[in-house]
Amino acid sequence: MSGGRAPQLQGAVARSPFPPIASFAFLSDCHTGALVAPDGAVGWLCPPRFDAPSVFATILDRQAGYFRFAPFDVNAPSARTYEPGTNVLITTWKTPTGWAEVRDALTVVPRATSDTTTPHTRAPDDADAAHCLVRTVRCFAGHVEMELLCEPVFDYGRVDAVWEAADEHSATASGAGSSLRLRSDLRLGIQGGHVRARHTLHAGEQAFCSLSWADDLDGPASVEEASDDLDSTAAFWRDWLSDATIPDHPWREALERSALTIKGLTYMPTGATVAALTTSLPETPGGERNWDYRYTWIRDSSFTVQALHYLDLDWEADEFVEFLSGLETNDDGSLQIMYGIDGRRDLTEHALDHLTGYRGSRPVRTGNGAFAQRQNDLYGAVLDAILMHSRRSQRVPRSLWPLIRSQAESASVAWREPDQGIWEARGEPQHYVSSKIMCWVALDRAAKLGRIVGDAERATEWRSVADEIAADVIGNGLSDRGVLRQHYGTDALDASALLAAIYGFLEPDDERLRATVLAIADELSEDGFALRYRTDETDDGLTGREGTFLICSFWLVSALTIIGEGKRARALMEKLLRIVSPLGLLAEELDTETGQHLGNFPQAFSHLALIEAARRIIMIERLIEFV
Template sequence: MAYLPIEDYGLIGDMHTVALVGKNGSIDWYCYPFFDSPSIFGAILDDRKGGRFRIYPMCDCLTQKQLYWPETNVLITRFLSAEGVCEIFDFMIPSGAVGAGKFGRKIIRRVNAVLGEVPLSVQCYPAFDYAREEHQVRITPEGASFRSPSLQMGLATRIPLTRDGSGVIGRFTLKEGDSATFVFGETGPEAGAGSCPAERESYDLLFNTVHYWLRWISRCTYTGRWSQMVHRSALALKLLTFEPTGAIIAAPTCSLPEVTGGVRNWDYRYTWIRDAAFTFYGLMRIGLTEEATRFMEWLEARCHELEPDGSLQIVYGIDGRHDLTEMTLDHLEGYRGSGPVRIGNGAYRQLQLDIYGELMDSVYLFNKHGTPISYELWGHLRILLDWVCANWQREDEGLWEVRSGRQHFVFSKLMCWVALDRGLRLAEKRSFPAHQRGRWLEVRDRIYEDIMARGWNRDRQAFVQYYGSDCLDSSNLIMPLVFFMSPTDPRMIKTIEAILASPRNGGLLANNLVYRYDPEKSFDGLTGEEGTFNMCTFWLVEALVRGKQANPEWVHKARLIFEQMIGYANHLGLYAEETGHRGEALGNFPQAFTHLALISAAFNLNRMLGERHLT
């Protein structure tokens, strides 16, 4: 079966793991028991070996549609044909929902015939441990069981199944008003296929899950323009939250390529310190204080685990583990032949100085808008601030985790300034002891002068990617967002104007989509090109909004870019990391950072435009 475009998937989950469901009714990505566990269904990374769980009508001239039950994470895949219409309701039951005790941690697929009479087929081919582990298949009266050396999973259903190699298949016909339910999940050694609910119970599980999500999204306080997109971003971020610890993963997939056929394929199923400030700001802005608080608890726990020299790692496992050793799975071909397939992330060993700014900014915001921080946490933060004072002048791999060697990246210096600035503000606001206050102030000001002297390129009339470079970098759009520089400062205005130029004219904007940098001019240690960076496009929107005083027309341009960017979401309102040259989704999917940037951009653009009746 041919690979689906990345944008043709929807997402379901239970805040422990997720599944990607294609518009063709196939689950092609599912790791168990957690986000970063080995895959059981992984056809998105190898169509032949990866494994899938597909339900689909055996009809010609099908029309496929996919949508979420409004304001929920219950996914509906609809098939329309001459024979009739059927729908698949895919969902997982969150631990706080009714029914989780019996059917939690499982995938539930409820198939309904809406009109006519529809013949259907079901195929379930697990491939344990990224298709490295063989398993036994056993047909039982309740369905089928799949047993590997490390795990036993079951497919419970009342539809008769037959064995087909390493999986099972079945055929059935539903008439108008009929339904059939399939439950896939872990079972005990003697439990066989597990249990399948009666159709009435299946119906109740579906609607209890719907009501869970409706109650959850009702806590969101955002009511401005584009609220449907903001709510969908919030719902996606909730699915990317690891409930046991509060960590939010960067994306639920690994090794989806930044360009099809290329080598820029990474594992994003971990939690980056860098995401902290953006996560906290985005969630607090729309009233999701509980999720922001849980993430802060995870972040505080990492501050208690400093390295011997007082530094932090840049990325951790969702459970807080430090070792994320990177390896390749050479037996898998990768999405559409885009190898290598990587699991783990070697960037955890990199030096990325910017993380201290994001950390301190998030703590400052939490103390201001959430709960006052403890003295114990302040003690760990003081150690980090002293470390920044001693190390800010070092070269590092930077925000984009380049593999071409270290540089003096402007963004890294900027965020070191943020770290010390927020530390000083926090000490002042809370009257915390700060014996090194004078040193923090002196170094903060020295960093500022250093950026202005060495990060500004007089020939380009713009802030550049790293000292001595003449290459632009869209991360510098953050400067006014973190209050390093006024959005109306002439240098900031000129930097924005330089980025607004097309790539052929030395800029980063292509038809209102933003590249993070030009890989042809700024070698990052990897071959191949990449798409525009969705997160950076939303950053440009915010920079233009804040620069309204210097150029009133920029607000209108910001709105145009934002609303055009909405059109690049997939049919469900989800974004991957990048948008390709043909408008296709590229990179891991969906990406948390993009949805956080959307929330922030929507909030600030809506506020600048004013009330609806004034526009």
Template sequence: MKPGFPGTGEGERKTPSGKEPPVNHHQPPIADHGLIGDLQTAALVSTGGAIDWFCCPRFDSPSVFGALLDPRGGHCRIRPVREPYTSRQFYFPGTAVLITRFMTRLGTGEVIDFMRPVTGGRTDGGHRLIRLVRCVRGTVEFAMEVVPRFDYARSPHTTAVTEDGVLFHSEDSALTLHAVREPGDPPPVHAHVIEGGVYGSVILKTGQARGFALESDGGEPRAIRVAEIERTFDDTVRFWRDWLNQSTYRGRWREMVDRSAITLKLLTYAPTGAMVAAPTTSLPEQIGGERNWDYRYAWVRDASLSVSSLLALGFTDEAVAFARWLRERHLSGDGRLKIMYRVDGASDLLEESLAHWSGYRGSVPVRIGNSAADQLQLDVYGELLDTVYQADRRGAEIGHDGWKALTDLLDWLAANWDQPDDGIWETREGKADFTYGRLMSWVAFDRGVRLATAHGLPCALDSWRDERDRVYDQIWEHGWSSLKQAFVQRYGSVSLDASLLRMADVGFITPHDPSWLATLAGIENELVTDSLVYRYDPDASPDGLRGDEGTFSLCTFGYVTALARAGYPEKARLVFEKMLTYANHVGLYAEEIGPNGEQLGNFPQAFTHLGLIDAALTLDRAIG
């Protein structure tokens, strides 16, 4: 079509849910994506110019574009009409603005994707995803496809086309496409509607820019001038650079650390301060396997560790907001914390499968919700208290209500820590006496004692000290295996677990203690392969699931930290540098890495990026 996508004039079409015109849309590698977001939701953009994962209006809302998990799941794609072409993708420096460049025989064009940050307590409409298309050399004809499929392709919608855009409307939600055009553009042509999706093309010459904005408010389409989009671009760039300028990190790996920090910020739900573990669901830990989970929720553990990593870089606002969110969870709970919540604090995470979706490259089931929400995982109290302790050391003071909530949690833990739990890895094999859960219970009591002592705060201090010492003695008695000469995954076993790489990091044991060095050597011998680290050996430690998984990237970065603390900085640096080679083209990581180097699991993963930050900080100190 001529400039002014989309439309063929006014009209309306209705599509049955899940039906799709014939298109050639394959599922690209997980790592072939960049991430954009507005601090309430996020979208994945492939190197081929396709948005094939987008949930709206929140991270944990149903998908609008879900082709990453099923070709019928909906997509929004912009690419050159004529092949062959090559594409390259990068972030505008210091921001979350993603640029995909296309090189063709006749010219070079680019698609600039970003979302306007929605900060503060706003949860109303106005979630705007902008796709600005430019020709920077020669002439490029772009094909544009906007094919929404609401509610995981379960809800039919109508498509109303006007001269200024399109309104896609389903029973419970809507999406408005506003055309980006200039005065004097002729009426749009060569656009057509097929099964509720809009397809068209635009020819651009050097210096021309067009495109569209997708908005979740369901308002009437309107024409948007390029100048307005450019102002929004400038505002978005300014937001990200102002935020990133708060970082105090000046070490050797600043580019990767900055990118990881921005990624953690992108996983933050600004209205409440919650942080999701990943913006996706059901990306597999093994291609074709069943280890496919929904990570679009706020784990107390993952969020606490993410906030702690941001604190170490000098960011404090996230810690304050997260603490407020947790205090509200405590007030609305039964005295203990659940391990995860929705971003608004709700705990209804009923797990179900989308039987009508084929999954990423045939990996089923596709799950929404997460039944692990009802598990008992004792370690979350340690991660939380350690983060509060780190925040306190950096000047984020604890108010009366916050301290009351913490004392209630620690009093609950004092009465409940000595029991089997489900463990950090959320296995489906049943409860056990996991050493890591006991380790982090020790951390919780230790940090509580330190905070109370430093500030003279009221609490059951003698009880906390007694429980701390009981946990310590129990770990040495039952968590240490004289046969294995190492700390083991669970009491009475001889299985190793990479979660225990944190033992010296949290101060339970000195990093040069012979027992710790022996444990580190054991983990290296049994769980490390070419510097990459498995969480545990599922053959030695059954987890109730079929199939295998890749190496766990958080554990690899944890291995770097442990080596650096133990006095092996050069070895740690080599492992770290090798791990950096597994990042994708824009510095993002999924949860795991497969045998062929392919990224596996939900993407991008907060665990991995916080691990990178912690490893870089520790390694800088060890080397410098």
């Protein structure tokens, strides 16, 4: 033997200890969320609310908190799925000696008293978060040795847990001013910073564990109570989804999962929606494009309201618009580009240098420095949302008129100024074309709202400004070949120009719109999926490449449909639906070379754009049926 490696090992690459982003399951109680890895370990959980510090964060650092409830020494399940119509996870395990099924959920149960853990500022639902992660297991063949290992590390992996046992079946972990109570019918043993249990189940036997962060640390104390809470949670999700109108179409499953994901990313106490569950999952593994997305982006508002109304989820749309109406504006009357889920304005960015980051992607960030940027596109997003909501409800609430006026007046001034653009570029401000278009949307929608409330004078004034913006964009925002530019100082393409189609800035039969959409489809894509822009053509203040942006690909589907390229639009839509995660979820980006999902996960904007794109194609198909 030469001592060298066998030929089949040469060039082999060791598997990363970090599971693929798309392999995680998403759980939610509409106050916070969790990600569960295929091996049954919780990779992300921030109790009691989405933007709180993590207690389990192995998705960002393998030492930052761990909680597994699964068969001992078996890491790959046989199957994982959601109970239909829910965010309750079912994992099926095959071991050398038997079969078992684990149910996981952040539980939502009927509530008769006020929530003191995360108090509501909006009218609470009949069911609300129990502030508890519940996990049950049932052995249905042979026998299975189960392991429970719970090792929280508080404050983003900085503070080890101190455990105190109440008895063999209950223990409380404390650290950084927070407490968690673990219960199980397995016998628990404290070993330093973690609790462990092992037990063999035989066919027909069940077990449970629960982890509570409620004010009173209450949670199920038996497998029967745990199963009841899981059943109540499944009923909550199914009852909610039954209120939605989902088209009878082959894409029903994708639409249902997108709706459940968007609801799961909604913070029930205020009606706000987080952009994604996580922080700092990278756009480029090993790179610096890592951001905290656990906040509400104002630009998402029109897509959120549109999707909710399309699915007849009018209550959720109303809650979101109410959240918008209560936000504190800047001194000039404009809104920030993003807010905390409780409406707070200060989202100062910090680096968590003690964390390794996902696959070495650093820095890990909390907060988001873009909150202080000027982004002129948000005026249009807000007013488009309000117009859609007002048409649906047949009224403009009195509380919204001051917001309508302030956003229209701010857009009337801001459209002339450069900004950071929709992609929050950290380079020099530019006259971004999509920002100008969205300012046009703001004044166009404001004029229509003015007519609805009977303020003809302001409506005429705002219409005049909208026409002025349109003329400026046509005069300065088109290249020599009649394609919308990224900004006035370049001929580079930008996928945000597709908003000209989606928001009706140009008519569907306008050759300039057609040229723009086809240029993006043909020249700003990788393997058919759209990029935001070419990083070598854009000063975004960052280094490294990025994957294709899924929202841009869905926008491209919508835009192709609008200009009459239905066959091409449907082909791209089908291609996009083939790359959803095994559980039907979407991240922010896709690496077309590896097929890996990149960026924060799951991403609300991607699912909102999926609904918008599907809506346009399905509407055309329904119209064709009557021709």
